[in-house]
Amino acid sequence: MLEAVQQPRSPGSGGRRQSRQFIDGAYGDAATGRTFDQVAPATGQVVGQVQEAGRDDVDRAVTAARQALNGPWGKLTLEERCQLLYKVADGITARFDEFLAAESEDTGKPYSLARHIDIPRGAANFKIFADTVRNVASKSFEMATPDGAGALNYAVHVPKGVVAVVCPWNLPLLLMTWKVGPALACGNTVVVKPSEETPATATLLGEVMNEAGVPPGVYNVVHGFGPDSAGAFLTEHPDVDAITFTGETGTGEAIMRAAATGVRDVSFELGGKNPGIVFSDCDLDKAIEGTMRSVFANCGQVCLGTERVFVHRPLFDEFVERLKVGAEALTLGHPTDEATQLGPLVSEVHRSKVRSYYDLAGQEGATVVTGGGIPQMPSDLAGGSWIQPTIWTGLPDDARVVREEIFGPCCHVSPFDDEDEVIARANDTNYGLAAALWTENVSRAHRVARQLDAGITWVNSWFLRDLRTPFGGMKQSGIGREGGEYSLEFYTETKNICIKL
Ligand code: NAD
Numbered sequence: 032m033l034e035a036v037q038q039p040r041s042p043g044s045g046g047r048r049q050s051r052q053f054i055d056g057a058y059g060d061a062a063t064g065r066t067f068d069q070v071a072p073a074t075g076q077v078v079g080q081v082q083e084a085g086r087d088d089v090d091r092a093v094t095a096a097r098q099a100l101n102g103p104w105g106k107l108t109l110e111e112r113c114q115l116l117y118k119v120a121d122g123i124t125a126r127f128d129e130f131l132a133a134e135s136e137d138t139g140k141p142y143s144l145a146r147h148i149d150i151p152r153g154a155a156n157f158k159i160f161a162d163t164v165r166n167v168a169s170k171s172f173e174m175a176t177p178d179g180a181g182a183l184n185y186a187v188h189v190p191k192g193v194v195a196v197v198c199p200w201n202l203p204l205l206l207m208t209w210k211v212g213p214a215l216a217c218g219n220t221v222v223v224k225p226s227e228e229t230p231a232t233a234t235l236l237g238e239v240m241n242e243a244g245v246p247p248g249v250y251n252v253v254h255g256f257g258p259d260s261a262g263a264f265l266t267e268h269p270d271v272d273a274i275t276f277t278g279e280t281g282t283g284e285a286i287m288r289a290a291a292t293g294v295r296d297v298s299f300e301l302g303g304k305n306p307g308i309v310f311s312d313c314d315l316d317k318a319i320e321g322t323m324r325s326v327f328a329n330c331g332q333v334c335l336g337t338e339r340v341f342v343h344r345p346l347f348d349e350f351v352e353r354l355k356v357g358a359e360a361l362t363l364g365h366p367t368d369e370a371t372q373l374g375p376l377v378s379e380v381h382r383s384k385v386r387s388y389y390d391l392a393g394q395e396g397a398t399v400v401t402g403g404g405i406p407q408m409p410s411d412l413a414g415g416s417w418i419q420p421t422i423w424t425g426l427p428d429d430a431r432v433v434r435e436e437i438f439g440p441c442c443h444v445s446p447f448d449d450e451d452e453v454i455a456r457a458n459d460t461n462y463g464l465a466a467a468l469w470t471e472n473v474s475r476a477h478r479v480a481r482q483l484d485a486g487i488t489w490v491n492s493w494f495l496r497d498l499r500t501p502f503g504g505m506k507q508s509g510i511g512r513e514g515g516e517y518s519l520e521f522y523t524e525t526k527n528i529c530i531k532l
Contacts, residue, residue, distance in 0.1 A: 056247025075414025099248030463505030
């Protein structure tokens, strides 16, 4: 049963939030179906209930998406579609504080971060991809024919169909809209499966879609887990035309197996174990500041973050000392406190995983420069999944802590002696998502950047993102590129039309 109810407003301001399915423009009936608890990672308190989708709910969502595609949404002109997406962007901005509260409560991320990154990017993803698609030029080719009249070929982009969007918990609104924005701009309809840890903003976006006048069925949300739950039901569904996924590499393998049935297309943004390389000719203040952000932002839960830092030997001791001072000065605290720089990890389960690496680092013989444990928090936060920012040195490159993605506020720092050596060591990983280089030598910057196995390499910066550029990973960090016109390669079919003149 579906009814057109709204979500309770202002999550975190009293009353438990209910995250229900959003199918065909309506929220699920609270009285039906299984639910699971939603826990705020900052406090460990249950703050809401999430309605878990069964196979039949997922089927209804996919059917609604198909009907919208064949019906009202498919009949809109490109211009009409883009105007609706601008309204969605404005709708997110108009309800900025609600999105901010919901995102922060779900993830524990500080307001100071989400206010500047997650929520504005959530709105921008609709505007920028509407702009991109409106401005796409079509290629044409004139050819000779035996009768001399010739023929004209031209390429058109048509929507791929119903797209499944499976999302992680680290940047829930930002990463979901990074997929939903281009998918809808290209004329597809979507069924979104948010992470079970962070259901709130995807659910809230349903209201914004309705307020903007987006036809029912264009944007659908099903909640639940991965295997034997909504994630698997959705990716196995035969009427889904393409699957776009952000998450762990192992989950990507499982989804790829599901996508093999029916030869469905996939776009994957997966894990990373990204290097930061600090040359002795860098501006050290910038390198310290940038490395601090790339290691500790969002409590280290950023796929593009740096977990392996390589420092030119002459700078090594000073760099480690200054990074330590910076890490120890970070302010941990309630996410709503604007002075807070570091929130908790997303869940107790994830904290157990990160802690197991903190323990492993000791077993593998690391020197703990700072951190390595659980911080003392005030009583109202004591039940949260807090962890200390941590820096290690002294491990060989084949230590598990140096090879495996941890996804916490931690890094290993090791010295290097020359350029070829550090390139080889930085590339000695199964991943290839991002890299950060710190050098004032422009030739070196170009030379090293092009040799690194990374979908994106930053020089003297980190997390600068122009949404028109290609984004994606090499090796086991992903398949395909999204961003700007690159997104059209996944979200549309390119057809050739040949007209005899
Ligand atoms: P995850 O793979 O555990 O889960 C992601 C989503 O997949 C969730 O919605 C989950 O319910 C679903 N899922 C799990 N198993 C499934 C299955 N068998 N079938 C269908 N769906 C399934 O990832 P996470 O822990 O939420 O996110 C952290 C990971 O995401 C890290 O590895 C990080 O590097 C990666 N990440 C990558 C990027 C990128 O752009 N490359 C961005 C953000 C996060």
